Amino acid sequence: MSAMFALDLWSPHHGLSLGMVIVTAFLLGVVHGVTPDEHTWPITFSYAVGSFSARKGARAALSFSLSFTFQRALLSELAYLGLLIIAESAIWNAVIYVVVGVVMVVAGFYVLRLRCAFHLHLWPLSIGGCHRPRHIDTEEWAGRTPTPAMAAVHGFIAGWGLGPFALIMATVLAPAMPSPWFGWVPGAAFGLGTTAVLVGAGAVIGSLIRHQRLPEQLAQKVAQEGAGWTLLVGGMLFVVVGTVAVFIPSIISAGIRTGIHVHNLDQIGVGTLLVVLIILIAVVTLIRTLHRLQHIAG
Numbered sequence: 030m031s032a033m034f035a036l037d038l039w040s041p042h043h044g045l046s047l048g049m050v051i052v053t054a055f056l057l058g059v060v061h062g063v064t065p066d067e068h069t070w071p072i073t074f075s076y077a078v079g080s081f082s083a084r085k086g087a088r089a090a091l092s093f094s095l096s097f098t099f100q101r102a103l104l105s106e107l108a109y110l111g112l113l114i115i116a117e118s119a120i121w122n123a124v125i126y127v128v129v130g131v132v133m134v135v136a137g138f139y140v141l142r143l144r145c146a147f148h149l150h151l152w153p154l155s156i157g158g159c160h161r162p163r164h165i166d167t168e169e170w171a172g173r174t175p176t177p178a179m180a181a182v183h184g185f186i187a188g189w190g191l192g193p194f195a196l197i198m199a200t201v202l203a204p205a206m207p208s209p210w211f212g213w214v215p216g217a218a219f220g221l222g223t224t225a226v227l228v229g230a231g232a233v234i235g236s237l238i239r240h241q242r243l244p245e246q247l248a249q250k251v252a253q254e255g256a257g258w259t260l261l262v263g264g265m266l267f268v269v270v271g272t273v274a275v276f277i278p279s280i281i282s283a284g285i286r287t288g289i290h291v292h293n294l295d296q297i298g299v300g301t302l303l304v305v306l307i308i309l310i311a312v313v314t315l316i317r318t319l320h321r322l323q324h325i326a327g
Contacts, residue, residue: 039290041201050205054198054215057292058222061194062230064293067300068129068190069097071263071307072183073227075133077234078311079140079175079256086235090227092177093184098220100188101198105216108199109206118191119278125190126271132186133264136179140257174249175256193292194219254318255311263307270299 038060041053062069076089107113202215274281284298293300 039292041197043201043205045202045205047205047207050202050215051218054202054218055222057194057197058219058224059226060222060292061219062223062226064291065301065304066192066293067303068125068187068192069093069223069227070304071267072129072133072180072187073231074234074308074311075136075256075259075263076175076180076183077231078259078315079252083232083236087228087232088177089175089180089235090231091224093180093187094220094224094227096181096184097188098217098224100185101195101216101220102213103216104188104195105198105203105219106209106213109203109212110209113199119281120275122190122192122281123271123274123278125186126267126274128271129183129187129190130264130267130269130271132183133260133267135264136175136183137257137259137261137264139179140175140253140260174253175260188220251315251318255315258314259307259311262310263303266303266306270303274299 036049036053036056038053038057045053073090073093076093077086079089104113198215198219202219203212206212206214270280280299282298284296284301286296287294289295
């Protein structure tokens with residue numbers, strides 16, 4: 030019991046017992062899920078918005094989180110075996126930003142049913158363009174929502190973003206395991222801690238639209254528009270920030286210190302701004318879409 034009170038989630042030390050390693054990993058995962066992390070919050074929020082019930086919101090978050098858990102277990106095992114050298118590399122994280130953003134954009138195109146034609150007309154100047162089909166069947170329209178498989182792909186990719194949580198797990202917690210057969214355990218415990226938080230958050234977000242007492246068809250359309258534009262615009266932001274950071278890596282780690290001794294809350298940086306911007310995009314899109322469709326229906 031005294032060891033529990035001495036638990037240090039900021040900088041865990043070597044020499045922890047097996048039980049304390051697992052508890053520390055799980056609680057770090059909970060902190061990772063609760064705090065505004067750019068590799069979990071924006072993506073989970075985007076997919077949960079695309080649901081129109083607590084159950085579907087929780088399922089979207091669960092798909093993302095379990096895939097993330099698998100990735101962290103794999104990363105933990107590789108770190109234990111010495112097959113993965115982990116450093117808090119700004120360029121590596123910048124590349125992950127770009128990859129995550131591209132996948133978000135692709136998912137947004139799918140949900141919004143945008144079709145792009147890439148062509149060039151010199152006069153008048155026209156470089157391609159994206160549009161929606163003019164006639165969209167209602168049932169097919171409703172079916173174009175983010176799928177659990179999309180969320181799972183995103184979870185695995187986002188897990189490769191390496192920050193202080195991954196460093197602690199790979200350099201302190203994974204090496205404390207007694208044998209290679211258990212090297213994956215800290216990563217799995219960390220992922221399950223994050224899962225416990227994100228599934229609840231996904232259920233809450235998914236239920237918000239449902240509780241607006243909208244007709245089911247209207248609720249589906251609001252959810253689809255909200256998810257589609259959040260994924261599309263949010264993904265573009267990730268790509269822009271990641272591309273800039275490849276050439277100016279310092280912007281990844283730059284930020285304003287808050288004095289809070291908790292990872293992800295210790296400073297306000299580019300990751301925090303991405304979280305805020307994407308949530309704002311989702312809220313504004315949902316409100317505008319709701320008003321527009323209610324006006325059409327009325």
